Structures are given as structure tokens and as C-alpha cells.
Amino acid sequence: HNQASTPHQPTTLSQQQLQPGRELSLQALLDMGFTDTQADQMLEQATQGRAGQSEHATSTLMVLFVLGFKPSNVLKVLEKCPELFCVKGTHLEQRMDNLRRLGLLEGGLQRVVIHYPQILTLPLKRVNTVARFLKEKCAFTVQQVTDILRDCPAVVQYDLGQLEYKFQYAYFRLGVRQSEIVKSKLFRVPLDEVRGRHCFLERRGLYQTPDKKGQTLIVNPKLNDFLAVPEETYVTNVAMATQEEFEVFKKLMAREWLEYDDCQERDMVA
Amino acid sequence: TKWAGSLPKYPPTNLALQHFDATYKLQLGREWPSVRASMLCEQKYGALVNNFATTEGFMAHLQSQGCQDFVSCTVREGAQERLQTAASTHGNTSSLESVVDDQDIVPSGLSPNIKCLVFPRGDISRFKPSRPDKYGLLGYYLMDAASILPALALDVQEGHTVLDLCAAPGGKALALLQTQAIRFLCVNDISASRTLRLRRVLDRYVPKGLLAGDKLRITSFDGRKWGEIERDTFDRVLVDVPCTTDRHSVMEEENNIFNRARTKERQRLPQLQLELLLAGIQAACPGGVVLYSTCSLSQLQNWYVVDRAIHLAREELGISLQVADLRPLTQLFKDTFNFAPDLNLGQLVLPHLTANFGPIYMCKLQRLN
Ligand SMILES: C[S@@+](CC[C@H](N)C(=O)[O-])C[C@H]1O[C@@H](n2cnc3c(N)ncnc32)[C@H](O)[C@@H]1O
Numbered sequence: 001h002n003q004a005s006t007p008h009q010p011t012t013l014s015q016q017q018l019q020p021g022r023e024l025s026l027q028a029l030l031d032m033g034f035t036d037t038q039a040d041q042m043l044e045q046a047t048q049g050r051a052g053q054s055e056h057a058t059s060t061l062m063v064l065f066v067l068g069f070k071p072s073n074v075l076k077v078l079e080k081c082p083e084l085f086c087v088k089g090t091h092l093e094q095r096m097d098n099l100r101r102l103g104l105l106e107g108g109l110q111r112v113v114i115h116y117p118q119i120l121t122l123p124l125k126r127v128n129t130v131a132r133f134l135k136e137k138c139a140f141t142v143q144q145v146t147d148i149l150r151d152c153p154a155v156v157q158y159d160l161g162q163l164e165y166k167f168q169y170a171y172f173r174l175g176v177r178q179s180e181i182v183k184s185k186l187f188r189v190p191l192d193e194v195r196g197r198h199c200f201l202e203r204r205g206l207y208q209t210p211d212k213k214g215q216t217l218i219v220n221p222k223l224n225d226f227l228a229v230p231e232e233t234y235v236t237n238v239a240m241a242t243q244e245e246f247e248v249f250k251k252l253m254a255r256e257w258l259e260y261d262d263c264q265e266r267d268m269v270a
Numbered sequence: 271t272k273w274a275g276s277l278p279k280y281p282p283t284n285l286a287l288q289h290f291d292a293t294y295k296l297q298l299g300r301e302w303p304s305v306r307a308s309m310l311c312e313q314k315y316g317a318l319v320n321n322f323a324t325t326e327g328f329m330a331h332l333q334s335q336g337c338q339d340f341v342s343c344t345v346r347e348g349a350q351e352r353l354q355t356a357a358s359t360h361g362n363t364s365s366l367e368s369v370v371d372d373q374d375i376v377p378s379g380l381s382p383n384i385k386c387l388v389f390p391r392g393d394i395s396r397f398k399p400s401r402p403d404k405y406g407l408l409g410y411y412l413m414d415a416a417s418i419l420p421a422l423a424l425d426v427q428e429g430h431t432v433l434d435l436c437a438a439p440g441g442k443a444l445a446l447l448q449t450q451a452i453r454f455l456c457v458n459d460i461s462a463s464r465t466l467r468l469r470r471v472l473d474r475y476v477p478k479g480l481l482a483g484d485k486l487r488i489t490s491f492d493g494r495k496w497g498e499i500e501r502d503t504f505d506r507v508l509v510d511v512p513c514t515t516d517r518h519s520v521m522e523e524e525n526n527i528f529n530r531a532r533t534k535e536r537q538r539l540p541q542l543q544l545e546l547l548l549a550g551i552q553a554a555c556p557g558g559v560v561l562y563s564t565c566s567l568s569q570l571q572n573w574y575v576v577d578r579a580i581h582l583a584r585e586e587l588g589i590s591l592q593v594a595d596l597r598p599l600t601q602l603f604k605d606t607f608n609f610a611p612d613l614n615l616g617q618l619v620l621p622h623l624t625a626n627f628g629p630i631y632m633c634k635l636q637r638l639n
Binding site: 200203204205206239240241244245247248249251252255256 | 291306307622624
């Protein structure tokens with residue numbers, strides 16, 4: 001029987017153990033309910049980058065427990081984002097409150113933190129700027145902004161110019177409405193991949209930009225069906241091509257865009 | 271007029287695409303999306319090696335980059351395969367000599383002097399422009415590698431007289447000259463300005479001595495009249511007609527035949543092509559070979575023109591023609607080019623992203639009387 005994997009009950013969290021300002025110790029971690037292995041991993045995480053000496057380490061753990069995470073999830077979050085050890089507990093709480101205000105309620109909030117803990121390292125201002133940008137510049141509804149934050153929380157770190165470009169690409173070039181954009185989880189897909197998949201379909205005659213009345217001569221595949229699927233599925237079922245063709249196409253596109261950008265730069269200088 | 275004003279101002283490339291979508295989807299079926307995407311992407315070139323220039327330097331360099339002469343390397347491999355099948359069917363090596371003769375190694379009609387370097391399948395590297403050697407001659411001519419095929423298929427033999435009826439800007443004429451087998455070459459193009467370009471190309475690639483009047487003649491006649499000027503003369507005639515130049519038409523707005531103002535001209539192309547081919551047939555000597563080619567996928571400009579020409583040559587000119595089988599050639603080059611399956615007349619190179627050459631159509635006719 002392996003002692004190390006015996007879980008300790010997290011019910012003994014006393015005020016003292018979780019007191020802010022205390023350095024992490026093996027014993028404290030075991031008391032919080034981490035198994036021996038988890039506690040070791042946690043300490044290792046914490047000592048890398050000296051985060052363990054951070055006066056905020058314990059309060060970070062506390063906040064995550066309060067959010068309802070099990071020790072294993074707390075460990076997962078901190079492994080993904082050890083920077084959280086160094087964020088002040090009150091800041092973490094403010095940031096979570098802010099996310100709740102943006103519509104991420106329990107369940108949604110946990111999901112976002114576990115998938116993208118980096119969101120808690122960003123100042124309120126940054127997150128709110130992006131949310132406002134999505135609402136004002138891209139005309140998403142409040143609910144849609146919440147959905148985007150939940151499905152693609154990494155948007156909060158995107159460059160706004162690039163975010164706008166991607167949105168406009170979808171809205172004008174692909175001719176899709178906001179609701180379809182949200183459904184397709186567009187913001188999860190890198191721009192090159194969006195353009196690559198779209199242009200390949202377009203050149204094969206399988207996608208058309210709708211005219212001013214929103215009409216096309218052919219039935220376009222739904223954004224969701226060609227973006228949110230693995231590449232292999234996309235190539236065989238949607239583009240009805242071979243992997244070999246798509247590989248060459250991607251190489252050609254990369255060069256086309258590079259040279260196009262070069263041209264634009266030269267024009268701007270001229 | 272009222273009509274002109276209400277015509278939508280679509281760019282000619284769009285009109286070309288719409289036209290092709292309507293016609294080629296029917297013609298090519300499931301292949302069309304692949305061909306379409308390929309024509310809308312950067313095409314691949316081949317470097318026709320100029321035997322008249324100093325070639326060692328750049329040949330070695332390009333080969334180190336992965337380029338290969340698709341003509342000689344496939345011919346060599348083909349011969350090797352035949353050797354192997356011969357060996358395996360005969361079971362011992364002693365019988366090899368009796369099986370392999372010269373004809374077996376170089377399939378008849380493939381000049382060993384026409385060389386064209388290409389990057390391998392799927393490789394999108396580009397060629398740098400050719401630089402002059404110490405005599406001022408350029409080392410290679412960049413062209414669609416599939417354009418070499420009509421020149422190869424024409425099957426020029428030692429001492430032949432050859433007519434290139436629509437020759438400008440001169441890529442295929444230059445390939446024909448590489449054979450170094452032609453006794454007399456006549457290059458013609460109706461357009462004076464394009465003939466000038468052709469002359470400049472020849473000057474930059476071919477030594478002066480070979481461009482002398484007793485070896486080469488450059489003219490600017492209407493090719494349709496050739497049958498009236500010079501009949502039953504040439505051993506070989508290349509009829510590389512003006513066509514919808516499909517790749518150009520979907521990519522370049524300038525000089526685009528799908529421009530509304532050129533609709534009439536475009537609609538008259540098959541008739542012009544037919545007349546040019548008939549003139550070429552008349553210019554060939556009995557037993558001579560005529561090769562018809564276009565860079566379009568259009569059935570109307572390809573097999574339909576050939577079919578009509580065969581019919582009219584027999585009915586109105588009393589000339590019988592035999593269609594030559596180009597399958598051995600396509601078999602040989604099937605790794606380099608993507609040929610359309612089962613054409614009932616001639617052969618067609620379909621553009622494909624992994625081998626983005628063509629479109630090139632060709633049909634070879636032999637004059638029987
Ligand atoms: C496809 S291009 C030839 C390309 C050339 N064989 C090469 O490989 O570089 C067709 C040419 O036909 C010429 N042409 C058009 N009408 C003609 C006519 N009636 N007689 C002779 N040439 C003609 C055009 O000027 C054009 O240069």
C-alpha cells in the first residue's frame with residue numbers, strides 16, 4: 001500500500017494554516033488535504049521561481065479552495081500558472097468578482113479558471129477593456145461576450161488590433177453574424193488557420209462571400225462545421241481534398257500573405 | 271446605351287471564374303475543385319535548359335537544391351523499369367542484350383537534348399531569373415513545364431523542317447531548337463510586337479550562327495493563310511493556338527479575354543483555332559506530323575476543334591489524318607504531371623497543387639496523304 005497517495009481530509013483548514021504571509025510548508029499542505037505526492041509537486045512548483053517565498057502563496061491557495069476546487073484541481077491550476085502564487089489574495093478576489101459581473105457565474109467561473117488561470121493574473125482594467133471592445137467594436141451582446149469569455153478566455157490577452165482583424169475577417173470576408181461567430185468558437189482558432197481553411201474552400205469553389213443582401217450562389221458550410229473540427233475531418237469531409245493538397249496550399253498561402261504584407265509596408269513607406 | 275449602363279461592372283477574372291464554374295464543373299466533375307484551387311494559386315515553373323549556353327554552374331547548383339530534369343530522369347527510370355521487367359521475365363541476365371536495344375532506352379521521339387529542371391512534387395521553391403554566361407547567352411528559360419510536352423511530343427528528327435505557326439513569345443520554339451536536329455525552322459506569329467519579343471528571346475538564348483536565314487525564318491503572317499502560301503512542306507508543324515489562357519484569365523485583370531469588350535473575340539476563338547489547325551495540316555507534308563495545343567481546359571477549344579478539323583480535312587481538303595497515341599508519353603511523365611483520365615482525343619495536363627503545371631492540352635495528328 002502506498003502511503004503517499006493517501007488523501008488527507010481538507011476539513012482541518014484552520015485559520016492558522018491558511019494565514020496569509022506564511023511560507024508554504026509540507027505539513028501545511030498536507031493539512032490542507034493534499035496527498036504526499038501532490039504536496040511535493042506543489043512545493044516544487046512553488047519553489048521554482050521563488051514563488052514559495054511569496055507572502056501571497058497561502059492566500060492564493062485559500063482563494064482557490066474557497067472557489068470550490070479539490071486539491072487536485074488547485075494543483076492543476078497552479079501548475080498551469082505558477083504566477084498565481086505571487087498575486088495578492090484581495091486582487092484575486094476582486095478579479096473573480098469582476099468575472100462574475102461579466103456573467104461568469106459559478107460553474108462558468110470555475111471552468112474559466114481551470115482552463116485559463118492566467119486570466120487571474122491580469123488587472124481588472126485589461127479584462128474590462130477587452131469585454132468593452134467586444135461589445136462596442138464588434139457589436140456582441142452582453143450574453144455573447146460572456147459566452148466568448150467562457151469558451152475562449154484567452155481573448156483577454158489578445159492584441160486588440162488582431163482581435164478586431166479576426167472579427168472583421170469573419171464578419172466581412174466570411175459574411176457570418178455575431179451569433180454564428182460565438183458558436184464557432186472562432187477566437188480559439190489562430191488567424192492563419194481561419195484564413196487557411198476559408199481560402200482553401202473559397203478557391204475550391206466551396207465558399208462564397210455573401211453579397212450585400214447576404215446571398216450566395218452556393219450553400220456555404222457553417223463556420224462551426226469547418227473551424228471547430230480536426231484538420232483531417234475538415235480536409236476530407238468539408239474541403240473534399242487530400243491532406244497532401246492542403247499541406248502545399250498552406251505553404252503557398254504563408255508565402256502569399258508574407259509577400260502581400262511586404263507590399264503593403266512598401267506602399268506605406270512610399 | 272441603357273443596357274451598357276445596367277451591366278454589372280465585374281472584373282474580368284470574376285467573369286472568367288463564373289464561366290469556368292459553369293462549364294468545367296460539368297466537364298471535370300469531382301476534379302474541378304482541385305483544378306480550380308490550383309489555377310488560383312501560384313503556378314509552378316520549369317527551367318528549360320539552354321544547351322547553347324554554359325550550363326555546368328547553374329545545373330549543379332539547382333540540382334543541389336533538389337531540382338531534376340524531368341525528361342531525362344523519367345526516361346532513364348522508364349528504361350530501367352523495362353530492363354527490370356525484361357530481366358524478370360527472361361529470368362537470366364544473358365538474354366538482356368537481346369531485349370534491350372536503343373529504341374527501348376529512349377522511347378522514339380523524345381529528344382535527349384530537351385532538358386527541363388523542376389522542383390519535386392509539393393516543393394514550392396522558385397527559380398531565380400537566369401543570368402547570362404560569358405558569351406551573353408542565358409542559361410535557362412522559365413516556362414510552364416507542361417509546355418515542354420508539345421515540343422517533346424512533336425517528335426523532331428534529324429534533318430526535319432519545322433513550322434511553329436503561332437510562336438510568340440517563343441518558349442516552345444526554343445525547346446524545339448534545343449533538339450539541334452532541325453534543318454530549317456520557321457517561326458511565325460500574327461502579332462508584330464509579339465514577334466519582336468520572340469526575336470529578342472531567340473537572340474538571348476541562341477548563338478547568332480544558328481539564327482542565320484538558311485536555318486531560321488521569322489515571319490508575321492496570319493497563320494490561317496498558311497495553307498495558301500506554303501502547302502505540303504513541313505515535316506513537323508506546331509499549332510499552339512491563341513485560347514482562353516485559363517490560368518491567366520482567372521488571375522490577371524490586364525489583357526483578359528473575359529473582359530466584356532472582348533466577348534465577340536472570345537466567342538470566335540474555336541473558329542480561329544479550327545482555321546489555324548487546318549492551315550497547319552495543309553502546311554505539313556504527307557507523312558508529316560501536326561501537333562495542336564492550347565493552355566485551356568475547354569472541350570470546345572480542345573477536342574471539338576481537333577474533331578472538326580479531322581472531319582473538314584477529309585471532306586474538304588481530301589487529307590486523311592491519323593490520331594497518334596500519346597499514352598506512352600503520359601505514362602512516362604505521370605509522376606511529374608497530373609493528366610486527365612480518359613480523354614477520347616488528345617491529352618490534357620490538369621493543374622494540381624502538388625504539381626501545379628498546366629492546363630495544357632495537346633493532340634498529335636499524322637498526315638497520311
Ligand atoms: C499561346 S500563344 C503561343 C505561345 C508560344 N507557342 C510559346 O510557346 O511561347 C498564341 C499566339 O498566337 C498568336 N496568334 C493569334 N492569332 C494568330 C493568327 N491568326 N496567326 C498566327 N498567330 C496568331 C498570338 O499572337 C499568340 O502569340
